[in-house]
Amino acid sequence: MEMSLTYVHLFYVYLHLCVVEGKNHRMGLFRSVDVFKGIPFADVPGKFEKPKLHPGWSGILKATKYRDRCLQVTLLQTKTQGSEDCLYLNIFVPQGRSLSTGLPVMVYLFGGAFLLGASNDVAILGDSLYDGKEMADRGGVIVVTVNYRVGTLGFLSSGDARLPGNYGLWDQHAAISWVRRNIEAFGGHPDNITIFGQSAGAASASFQSLSPYSRGLFRRVITQCGVALSPWSLQTRPMSLTKKVHRHTITHTNRTVVLTQKALTSDVWPVSVDCVVMDLLELAPVVDGDFIPDEPSRLFHNAAQFDYMAGVNSMDGHIFAGVDVPSINNRTKDTTVEQVKGLLAGLTKEKGDAAVHSAYSLYSAHWGSVPEPAVVKKTVADIETDFLFLVPTQIALQLHANNSSGASTFSYLFNMKTRIPGFPRWVEAEHAEDLQYLFGKPFSTPLVYFPRHRDLSRYMIAYWTNFAKTGDPSRGDSKVPAPWPPFTKNHQPFMIINHQISKSSVRYGFSCVLLCSPGLPSVSREEEETGN
Incomplete structure (x- = not known):
């Protein structure tokens, strides 16, 4: 087993006359990772203002501890945590026998419904879930994780020039711009930057690629379980939400405005039979005529220059479905036809009853006369x-x-069986379960994983970092278990990602029942799942 932190020494990096002090973590024989935590990429932001350039510092900046997350509610929404002084990033640089230079760079944007999260979120046995040491070491890339404003301070908008919104997206843009300007001092290649993210972080990466402000700023994009087209990723009635928030806010100080618990829980919204959990995910980016100048679907010409890899987890929606239809996780209670139709009504209410009946017919077609x-x-x-x-x-x-x-362009489906205890046997890959493998947790905390999990982690790190190096997940320094063909206009393969990847893991077509574009292929889920 490989151990981190067996030996630590200090070193310095010079950034335009500013000095940064970090730590070196030993990863193996002749291998280590330099870690810098808490480097400011922008000044303390004004409330509901775009980020400003950081003025720099004199002396040596000790970049050895994570900084506060941006001000936000806690998961249970009973109190707030974090600080308005929060625009910091962390850098993980792999080192070998010689000093690293010209390395590909991967900038990670965290998820959390645009409401929660941080660059060092979710500690796993002492390390953040987003700790980049394993990925940097095994993939030979520089990993950067960044903070950005979330919640009301990041995404509240009036829908016009008074409160345009998208402050969290501007923060991300400022961080990526800082990386491009300064990463060469850390051994990175400023012309080979990949941005990647999961859930709201994936939607954020998608928005970054669609914005006209990103031209030439980075080279590649990876979105995991979220895109700018996701129904939860865009607020289409910002003023309505802002008025609602105004009725449920408290002012802690003249500089701190946050949502109360009530403003983010169900008592704000009228309970109805067609209310679904997606209706509660209201804080999100908006079309501001600036960073997002138009509807996302009309901005893909701006992303034409970027290599793109995207995918989802096979049961990304299970955790949300369990809120909308709790009986699916109850071993002693059946889920009724009425509940299924009620969910479809909630998801398709803008399309009317005909859409419910059509979707129900398609989804129930394989049930048989007496469905299990x-x-x-x-x-x-x-x-x-x-x-x-x-x-x-x-x-x-x-x-x-x-x-x-x-x-x-590359497409994938992550379908490793869930490791979360207590769920029914049919549950596959939950939302966010891919992250533990991508960030190498089976290697950094080996006692809580099996060899198959380390295989999967090795495969994911190889594919992802190869893509960051070359634009092709199959081509690069890291060996992969099977070639991954590109997705094109007329040819739509996708790679099944699990611990048993082989040539047969490449499949064609996806189930597309709800909101499916006429130009997209459609196959049954039975065909899709034969690779499990």
């Missing part, structure tokens, strides 16, 4: 996965391929 209870419950999870994640991602992939000017 587990089949019905799994169908509920499939419905929510399709609506929230799969279909928008497939449309984004198709739009990218259609608009591409020589850039590559």
Whole structure:
């Protein structure tokens, strides 16, 4: 087993006359990772203002501890945490026998519904889930994780010039710009930057690629379980939400305005039969005529220059389906036809009753005359996965391929069996379960994983970092278990990602029932899942 932190020494990096002090973590024989934590990429932001350049510092900046997350509510929404002084990033630089230079750079944007999260979120046995040491060491890339404003301070908008919104997106843009200006001092290549993210972080990466401000700023994009087209990723009625927030806010000081618990829980919204959890995910980016100048679906010409890789987890929607239809996780209670139709009504209410009947017919076609209870419950999870994640991602992939000017496109489905205890046996890959493998947790905390998990982690790090190096997940320094063909206008393969990847893991077509573009392929989920 490889151990981190067996030996630590200090070193310095010079940034335009500013000195940064970090730590070196030993990873193996002749291998280590230099870690810098808490480097400011912008000044303390004004409330509801774009980020400002940081003035720099005199002396030596000790970049050895994570800084505060941006001010936000806690997960249970009972109190707040964090600080308005929060625009910091962390850098993980792999080192070998010689000092690293010209390395590819991967900038990670965290998820959290645009409401929660931080660059050092979710500690796993002492280390952040987003700790980049394993990925940097095994993949030979520089990993950067960044903070950005979330919640009301990051995404509240009036829909006009008074409060344009998208402050969190501007923070991300400022961080990526800082990386491009300064990463060469850390051994990185400023012309080979990949941005990647998961969930709201994936939607953020998608928005960054669609913005006209990103031209020439980075080279590649990876979105995991979220895109700018996701139904939860864009606030289309910002003033309505702002008025609602105004009725439920408290002012802690003259400089701190946050949502109360009530403003983010169900007592703000009228309870109705067609209310679904997606209706509560209201804080999000907006079309501001500036950073996002138009509807996202009409901006893919701006992303034509970027290589793009995107995918979802096979049961991304399960956790949300469990809120909308709690019976799916109850071993002693069946899920009824009425509940399935109620969920479809909630998800398609803008399309009317005809859409409900049509979707129900398609999703229940494989049930048989007397469907197994587990089949019905799994169908509920499939419905929510399709609506929230799969279909928008497939449309984004198709739009990218259609608009591409020589850039590559790749599609995947992550379907490793869930490791979360207590769920029914039919549950596969939950939302965010891919992250533990991508960030190498099976290697850094080996006692809580099995060899198959380390295989999967090795495969994911290889594919992801190869893509960052070359624009092709199959081509690079890291060995992969099978070639991954590109997604094109007329050819839509996707790679099944699990611990048993082989040539047969490449499949064609996805189930597209809800909101499916006429140009997208459609196959049954039975065909899709034969690779499990």
